Amino acid sequence: MTRTRLVHQKATRFATALLAGLGLALLTGCSLADVFSLNGKQSTVNVAGPVAQSQQDLFMVTVWVTTFIFVVVGAVLAYAQIKFRAKSEADEHAVPPAEAHGNPLVEIGLIAASVLLLVIIAVPTIRGIWYTHDVPEDEKGNAIEITATGYQWWFKFEYPTETIKLPNNAGEIPLVTGNELVIPAGFPIRVQLRTTDVIHSFWVPKLAGKVDMIPNRGNFIWFKADKPGYYYGQCAEYCGDSHAIMRFRVIALSPVAYSKWLENQKQPARSVTAESLAAEAGVAHAEFASLKTGTGSALSGSVEFDADPLGAWQTAQNHEAGEDPALIAKGRQLFQDKTCISCHAVRGHEGIGITGPDLTRVGARSTIAAGVLENTHQHMHDWIKDSNHFKPGNKMWFGGFNLLEEGEWKPNPKMKLDDQEIDALVAYLHSLK
Amino acid sequence: MADALAKSGFIGNQAAHPAKPMTIFKRPTAKTGLVGWLTTVDHKKIGMLYGGFAICFFLIGGLEALMIRTQLIVPNNHFVSARLYNELFTMHGTTMIFLAVMPLNAAFFNLLIPIQIGARDVAFPRLNSFSLWVWVVGAILLNVGWLSHFVPSWKFGGAPAMGWFGYAPLTSKQFTPELATDFWVLGLQVLGVSSIVASLNFIVTIINLRAPGLTMMRLPVFTWMSLVTSFLLILALPAIAIALIFVMFDRNFGTNFFEVSGGGQPILWQHLFWVFGHPEVYILILPPMGYVSEILPTFSRKPLFGYPIVVFSGVAIGFIGFGVWSHHMFTTGLGTVATAAFSLATMAIAVPTGVKIFNWIGTLWGGRIVTRVPMMFALGFIWMFMMGGLSGIMHSAAPADAQQQDSYFVIAHFHYVLIGGATFALLAAIHFWFPKFFGRMVPEFWGKVSFWLIFVGFNCTFFPMHFLGLNGMPRRTWTYDSNMGWNEGNLFASCGAYLLGIGIFTYFAVLVYSFFKGKLCGNDPWDARTLEWSIPSPPPEYNFTAIPTVHARDAWWYEKTHQEEIAKEKAEHIKAEEAHGGIHMPDQSWFPFIAASGLLIGAYNFAQLRLPVTILGNQVLATHVPLAITGVCILLGACYFWALEGPAGYHIHLDANGNPIESEASHH
Incomplete structure (x- = not known):
C-alpha cells in the first residue's frame, strides 16, 4: 500500500469519526425532529388562509421539481464519482482516457429537459402571481379595508370604514389600534401598507407572504383567515436597531364576536370609579393566568398563555378583578403629569398624542411593546421602567425618559417615576379595556 | 515565426522616447522588503497582496459571523447589543462580498491570467498596482468605524449598521446620523x-x-470567466456608483433623491442597488466556476466536457444576469406583469447554470478521478452549488418567494451559493495553485481533514436554516423569543458554525505550515493542463523565458505530448526575442501607492467635511476641508507625475539554456 492511499484512508476514517461524533452529539443534545420542525407560530407550511395556502402549494411544486432534479443529477454525479475513481496509484498514472470534448446531442437534450421542468414551475407561478396580488373580483364586495402603518418599531392599524363621531360635531375619525389587528374570520382583508419613517414589511406567515411598507409608495396586501385564531406576525424588512422586536398579532374572530369587539372599541376610554365598579357587580371578571406570573422562558407568552392564546386574548377583554379606583385615578393623573399624554392617545381621556401607539384599549391587548411582552402587570411595570432593555433605541426612552443635551442623553426630570408611581400607571393602563 | 512574436505586444513596437522623463523620485528597484512590495508592478506580487489582505478580511468576516451565531445560540440572548449585532451583520456581508470573495478572485486574476495567456504581465502594470492600493483604501474606510468601539474619542458611532444593502431611507441623516454611514458610502465608492x-x-x-x-x-x-466577470464589473458598478453619489448628496448637500419628506423615492435605491447587486452575484460566482473548470479536468485526467458550451453559458449568464435584478424585490409591490417577467427571467437563468453542472459531470464521466484535496473541494462545490441553485429556483416562483424573502430560507440559499459555491471553489483554487506560487505542497492529510470539517460544519450550519426560514424566522434579527419553535434549529446551526470555524482555521493553519515546511515541488505537481504549469514554481518575475506559441486548448497538455516540436520552437523564440533586445520588463513606481494614499486622506476627511478637527480634545481646524483638499492634491499630483515618469522598463537577457544572465536598465 502506497503512502497516498494510506493518507486517503486516514482522512476517510477521520470523516467517519466526525460524522459519528456529530450524530452522537445530536442524539444526546437535541432531537433532530425539533431542528427541522415546521410547526412554529410563524410557520409558512402549516398555514391558515387561502393566500398562504396558494403560496404553500406553489412552494411544494418547486420542492418536488427541484428534488426530482437533485435526485437524478445527484445520482449520475455520485455514480460518476464512484465508478470513475482512480482505484490505485498505478491507475492514477496510467495512460489518460481518450480526449473527448463533448456531445451536442447530450447537451441539447439536457437543455430541453431543463426548460420543460421549469415550465412545470412557471405555469402555477404565473397563476399565483395574479391570485395573491389582490382580492378576487367575486369577493371584492366582502373585503374589509384596513390601513396598517409601520413605525420604528411598532404597527398602527386603522379601520377607515369604522368611524367614530367626535363630541360637539367635531367630525369623524377612524378607529385606531396598535400592534394587534383584529379581523373577522372568513372575510377577505385588504390592508393598505404605509410607513412614517423607513421601510418595514407586513408579514403574517400563516395568513400570507409579506409585502413591504415603503415610503411614498401605496402598497397593499390581501389575505383571509379561514377560522378564528391568534396569528403571529413580524416586520420582515430590516428597519434599524429594534427590527428584531417589531412584532404584531392578528386576531381573527367569528363575525359576531368581531361586531361586538368593534362596538366596544368605538366607545370612549373606560373610566373606573367606585360607582362604575358597583354597577359591574355580577359581571365575569378576568382572573386569567397571564395576569399572574406565568411559567416558561418566553417573554411574549407563558406556557399557560401559549396553550390557548385566543382564549387568553378573549379573557383579556374582560375587566380585571380587584381594580382599585383610587390607584387608577392616581395613574390617570400621572399619565398627564409625566407628559405621557403628549405621545399617546387615550380617546375620551386626556391623552392626545400620535407619536406612540393609541392606548385607548391597551389593557385589552394580549401583548405590549409590539408583540414582545405578554401584557401582565409585571411586564408593563418592567417596560415603563426600562423600555430600552426590551426595545433598544425606542423613542419613549430616547426622547421621552431621556433627552439629548449637548450630544449626551440625560434623564428627563419631568418623567422621573418611582416604583409606586409606575404601579399606579400600570393599574390605569390595565383598566383601559 | 518572428511575425507571430511581434504581435505579442511586449516585443517590438517600442517607440523611442524623445527626452529623459521628468520625475521626482528615482524609480525604485528593490525586489524585496517593504519598498519592493509597496512599489511592485509584478502581477504575481500584486496577486499575493490581494490574496493576503483578502484572507485576513475573510477571517475577520468569519469572526463576525461567529459572533452573530453566538448571539443567536439561545433565545432572548444578550451576548451583544442590538446595535452591535446590526453592525456585525452589516459588516459581515460587506466584508465577505467586497473584502474577501471579490479580492480573492482579483488575486487569482492577477496570479493566473497573464500566465495562462502566455504574457509577462498585465497590460498596464502601474495601473494594476493602483487598483490594489485603492482597494486597500476602500477596505480601511469601511472598517474605520470599528475603531470607535476601542477608542472612545473617535466618534464615528461604531461600524455601519444599515445592512450591506443600505436600503434608503435608513441611510438618510435622519435615521443614521453617524459618520459610519458616510464612511460606508465612500468606502464602497472607492472599492x-x-x-x-x-x-x-x-x-x-x-x-x-x-x-x-x-x-x-x-x-x-x-x-474566459474572468473576462466575462470584468465586463460585468464595468457595466454593473456604475449603477451603484450613481446610487452612492445620490446618498452622499442627500446626506451632505440637501438633495432629495431618497429623502421622503422632499418627495424622494426610496424604491429607486433598490432598483439601482440590485441592477448592480444581482450581476454582483455572478461577479462572485463566475470566477469560481472558472477554477472548478480547471481543476476538474486536471483530476479527471481528461479535457473539459463541452468547452464551447461552458464558455457560452458563462457569457449567457453574464447577459441574463442584468435582467433579473427585481427578483430581489418581489415583495415591494412591483405589480403583476413586472413580477411575472422577472420570475420567468430568473427561471431562464437557471438553464445556463444547469448546463455548467451537466458539463462538469460530463468531464468526470469516463475519466480517472484522482481525489486530491483540490478535487474534493471542487466536487464539494458541485454538490453544494447544485443545492444552492435549486433553492434559487424555488425563489424564482414569486408568490412562494413572498414567504421566503428576508427569512432564514434566503440565508440558507445564498450561503449554499457563496460558501458551498464560491468559497469551496476558492479553497480548491488556493490549495491547487499554492504549490505554483510558493513552490511547496500542502499536506494531503491535513487538507482532507480541513475539507471534512468545513463540509460537515457548513452543512450543519446552513441546512437547518432552510427550515428556520420556512418556520417563519426573519433574517437580520438580533434576537427571537423562546416560544417560536426556533430554539433547536438555531442551537444546531450555531454548533455547526463553530465546527465550520474550526475547519477554516485548520485550512489556513495548514497553509501557513506549508509555506514554511511544505514539501518542495516542481513545475507541474498535479500533471495539469494550462500554461502556468509549464514554468517553474514559484515563477520567475518574467514568467516565460520565451513567449509560448499555443497550438491547442489545454496548451501545456499539448506541450507535454509534443515535447520535441515545442523545444525547437522555444529555442527559436528565445533567439528572436534576444534579437529584439531581450525580455522587456516594466519598471516599479511609487506613484500608484502615493495616489492611493492621497485618496485615503481625501476620502477620510471628506466623510467628516464639516466637523472640526481636534487633537487631544483641542480644536485645531474649524473643518476638515483643508485636509480633504490636501488629499485630493496628493492624488492629482501623483497622477500627474505618474503620467510624466513614463513606463520606462528594463531588459533581461537569457543565455542559450534560457537562464537569465543579467538585467539592464533600458535607456529610452
Missing part, C-alpha cells in the same frame, strides 16, 4: 473605482496580450 480600473486592465490584457496561437476559443475557461 468600485478599484474594481473598474482592474477590470479594464484585465479586459485589455486578455484581448491584447494573448500569446501567438491563443485564439479566444483556446482560452482557459478560468480566463
Whole structure:
C-alpha cells in the first residue's frame, strides 16, 4: 500500500469519526425532529388562509421539481464519482482516457429537459402571481379595508370604514389600534401598507407572504383567515436597531364576536370609579393566568398563555378583578403629569398624542411593546421602567425618559417615576379595556 | 515565426522616447522588503497582496459571523447589543462580498491570467498596482468605524449598521446620523473605482496580450470567466456608483433623491442597488466556476466536457444576469406583469447554470478521478452549488418567494451559493495553485481533514436554516423569543458554525505550515493542463523565458505530448526575442501607492467635511476641508507625475539554456 492511499484512508476514517461524533452529539443534545420542525407560530407550511395556502402549494411544486432534479443529477454525479475513481496509484498514472470534448446531442437534450421542468414551475407561478396580488373580483364586495402603518418599531392599524363621531360635531375619525389587528374570520382583508419613517414589511406567515411598507409608495396586501385564531406576525424588512422586536398579532374572530369587539372599541376610554365598579357587580371578571406570573422562558407568552392564546386574548377583554379606583385615578393623573399624554392617545381621556401607539384599549391587548411582552402587570411595570432593555433605541426612552443635551442623553426630570408611581400607571393602563 | 512574436505586444513596437522623463523620485528597484512590495508592478506580487489582505478580511468576516451565531445560540440572548449585532451583520456581508470573495478572485486574476495567456504581465502594470492600493483604501474606510468601539474619542458611532444593502431611507441623516454611514458610502465608492480600473486592465490584457496561437476559443475557461466577470464589473458598478453619489448628496448637500419628506423615492435605491447587486452575484460566482473548470479536468485526467458550451453559458449568464435584478424585490409591490417577467427571467437563468453542472459531470464521466484535496473541494462545490441553485429556483416562483424573502430560507440559499459555491471553489483554487506560487505542497492529510470539517460544519450550519426560514424566522434579527419553535434549529446551526470555524482555521493553519515546511515541488505537481504549469514554481518575475506559441486548448497538455516540436520552437523564440533586445520588463513606481494614499486622506476627511478637527480634545481646524483638499492634491499630483515618469522598463537577457544572465536598465 502506497503512502497516498494510506493518507486517503486516514482522512476517510477521520470523516467517519466526525460524522459519528456529530450524530452522537445530536442524539444526546437535541432531537433532530425539533431542528427541522415546521410547526412554529410563524410557520409558512402549516398555514391558515387561502393566500398562504396558494403560496404553500406553489412552494411544494418547486420542492418536488427541484428534488426530482437533485435526485437524478445527484445520482449520475455520485455514480460518476464512484465508478470513475482512480482505484490505485498505478491507475492514477496510467495512460489518460481518450480526449473527448463533448456531445451536442447530450447537451441539447439536457437543455430541453431543463426548460420543460421549469415550465412545470412557471405555469402555477404565473397563476399565483395574479391570485395573491389582490382580492378576487367575486369577493371584492366582502373585503374589509384596513390601513396598517409601520413605525420604528411598532404597527398602527386603522379601520377607515369604522368611524367614530367626535363630541360637539367635531367630525369623524377612524378607529385606531396598535400592534394587534383584529379581523373577522372568513372575510377577505385588504390592508393598505404605509410607513412614517423607513421601510418595514407586513408579514403574517400563516395568513400570507409579506409585502413591504415603503415610503411614498401605496402598497397593499390581501389575505383571509379561514377560522378564528391568534396569528403571529413580524416586520420582515430590516428597519434599524429594534427590527428584531417589531412584532404584531392578528386576531381573527367569528363575525359576531368581531361586531361586538368593534362596538366596544368605538366607545370612549373606560373610566373606573367606585360607582362604575358597583354597577359591574355580577359581571365575569378576568382572573386569567397571564395576569399572574406565568411559567416558561418566553417573554411574549407563558406556557399557560401559549396553550390557548385566543382564549387568553378573549379573557383579556374582560375587566380585571380587584381594580382599585383610587390607584387608577392616581395613574390617570400621572399619565398627564409625566407628559405621557403628549405621545399617546387615550380617546375620551386626556391623552392626545400620535407619536406612540393609541392606548385607548391597551389593557385589552394580549401583548405590549409590539408583540414582545405578554401584557401582565409585571411586564408593563418592567417596560415603563426600562423600555430600552426590551426595545433598544425606542423613542419613549430616547426622547421621552431621556433627552439629548449637548450630544449626551440625560434623564428627563419631568418623567422621573418611582416604583409606586409606575404601579399606579400600570393599574390605569390595565383598566383601559 | 518572428511575425507571430511581434504581435505579442511586449516585443517590438517600442517607440523611442524623445527626452529623459521628468520625475521626482528615482524609480525604485528593490525586489524585496517593504519598498519592493509597496512599489511592485509584478502581477504575481500584486496577486499575493490581494490574496493576503483578502484572507485576513475573510477571517475577520468569519469572526463576525461567529459572533452573530453566538448571539443567536439561545433565545432572548444578550451576548451583544442590538446595535452591535446590526453592525456585525452589516459588516459581515460587506466584508465577505467586497473584502474577501471579490479580492480573492482579483488575486487569482492577477496570479493566473497573464500566465495562462502566455504574457509577462498585465497590460498596464502601474495601473494594476493602483487598483490594489485603492482597494486597500476602500477596505480601511469601511472598517474605520470599528475603531470607535476601542477608542472612545473617535466618534464615528461604531461600524455601519444599515445592512450591506443600505436600503434608503435608513441611510438618510435622519435615521443614521453617524459618520459610519458616510464612511460606508465612500468606502464602497472607492472599492468600485478599484474594481473598474482592474477590470479594464484585465479586459485589455486578455484581448491584447494573448500569446501567438491563443485564439479566444483556446482560452482557459478560468480566463474566459474572468473576462466575462470584468465586463460585468464595468457595466454593473456604475449603477451603484450613481446610487452612492445620490446618498452622499442627500446626506451632505440637501438633495432629495431618497429623502421622503422632499418627495424622494426610496424604491429607486433598490432598483439601482440590485441592477448592480444581482450581476454582483455572478461577479462572485463566475470566477469560481472558472477554477472548478480547471481543476476538474486536471483530476479527471481528461479535457473539459463541452468547452464551447461552458464558455457560452458563462457569457449567457453574464447577459441574463442584468435582467433579473427585481427578483430581489418581489415583495415591494412591483405589480403583476413586472413580477411575472422577472420570475420567468430568473427561471431562464437557471438553464445556463444547469448546463455548467451537466458539463462538469460530463468531464468526470469516463475519466480517472484522482481525489486530491483540490478535487474534493471542487466536487464539494458541485454538490453544494447544485443545492444552492435549486433553492434559487424555488425563489424564482414569486408568490412562494413572498414567504421566503428576508427569512432564514434566503440565508440558507445564498450561503449554499457563496460558501458551498464560491468559497469551496476558492479553497480548491488556493490549495491547487499554492504549490505554483510558493513552490511547496500542502499536506494531503491535513487538507482532507480541513475539507471534512468545513463540509460537515457548513452543512450543519446552513441546512437547518432552510427550515428556520420556512418556520417563519426573519433574517437580520438580533434576537427571537423562546416560544417560536426556533430554539433547536438555531442551537444546531450555531454548533455547526463553530465546527465550520474550526475547519477554516485548520485550512489556513495548514497553509501557513506549508509555506514554511511544505514539501518542495516542481513545475507541474498535479500533471495539469494550462500554461502556468509549464514554468517553474514559484515563477520567475518574467514568467516565460520565451513567449509560448499555443497550438491547442489545454496548451501545456499539448506541450507535454509534443515535447520535441515545442523545444525547437522555444529555442527559436528565445533567439528572436534576444534579437529584439531581450525580455522587456516594466519598471516599479511609487506613484500608484502615493495616489492611493492621497485618496485615503481625501476620502477620510471628506466623510467628516464639516466637523472640526481636534487633537487631544483641542480644536485645531474649524473643518476638515483643508485636509480633504490636501488629499485630493496628493492624488492629482501623483497622477500627474505618474503620467510624466513614463513606463520606462528594463531588459533581461537569457543565455542559450534560457537562464537569465543579467538585467539592464533600458535607456529610452
